[in-house]
Amino acid sequence: MLSLLCACLLLVACASDGSFDMEEQIQDMHAKVTEMWQEMTTWRADPTVHATCEVRPSASLDASQPRVTGLVLFRQLAPRAGLEAFFALEGFPAEPDVSRRAIHVHEFGDVSQGCEATGPHYNPLAVQHPQHPGDFGNFVVRNGSLWKRYTNLAASLSGPHSIVGRAVVVHAGEDDLGRGGNAASLENGNAGRRLACCVVGLCGPAPWERQAQEHAERRKRHILSLCPRQP
Numbered sequence: 001m002l003s004l005l006c007a008c009l010l011l012v013a014c015a016s017d018g019s020f021d022m023e024e025q026i027q028d029m030h031a032k033v034t035e036m037w038q039e040m041t042t043w044r045a046d047p048t049v050h051a052t053c054e055v056r057p058s059a060s061l062d063a064s065q066p067r068v069t070g071l072v073l074f075r076q077l078a079p080r081a082g083l084e085a086f087f088a089l090e091g092f093p094a095e096p097d098v099s100r101r102a103i104h105v106h107e108f109g110d111v112s113q114g115c116e117a118t119g120p121h122y123n124p125l126a127v128q129h130p131q132h133p134g135d136f137g138n139f140v141v142r143n144g145s146l147w148k149r150y151t152n153l154a155a156s157l158s159g160p161h162s163i164v165g166r167a168v169v170v171h172a173g174e175d176d177l178g179r180g181g182n183a184a185s186l187e188n189g190n191a192g193r194r195l196a197c198c199v200v201g202l203c204g205p206a207p208w209e210r211q212a213q214e215h216a217e218r219r220k221r222h223i224l225s226l227c228p229r230q231p
């Protein structure tokens, strides 16, 4: 199948008169062949893909800003399956009430000049916020930390719109989810300053398994704490 598509691609390339339409068709066919190749090679082995992202405070923060650190882990059981994630972050201000903070995937995996270097939201289909892959929305922060497992997030670790190599950015504010009534709302949700970020990289299953075990133990401790002790 792949060799047939490659042959078609070559034929089209040979017949090309250099026009813009033909060039566009070749690019489109190339993207389709690449996507099929990625799916075929993944299908042969265990299709599960894992990724990790070690969150560090933005280098451009001033001294008054909180230093958020932690880990974001991803798992995808098959190329078209929903994305699962663990978010384990700390260092937010320990406010008495819960707060909500936005987390998104941004375009560039470049954190060399602070989180600003990660660019805008990753937006391969040129759509409005919050329809971007990696618009994860708002996360509840309690006592300065965030600990949550999510399933079915709208992003992927494989295919042409993979978020691998791109950045996860933690914001100081809440995402208005495109309802803010201004241009920025439809680009980035007016989520405020970029507190911390990391670059998504592929990894083995071990970090996910460790986090899953810790998550199960935390849940168990939480349930036990809700049960009144017998005298």
Ligand SMILES: [Cu+2]
Pocket: 103, 104, 105, 106, 121, 169, 171, 188, 191
């Ligand atoms: Cu963002």
Ligand SMILES: [Zn+2]
Pocket: 104, 121, 128, 129, 130, 131, 132, 134, 135, 187, 188, 189
């Ligand atoms: Zn967005």
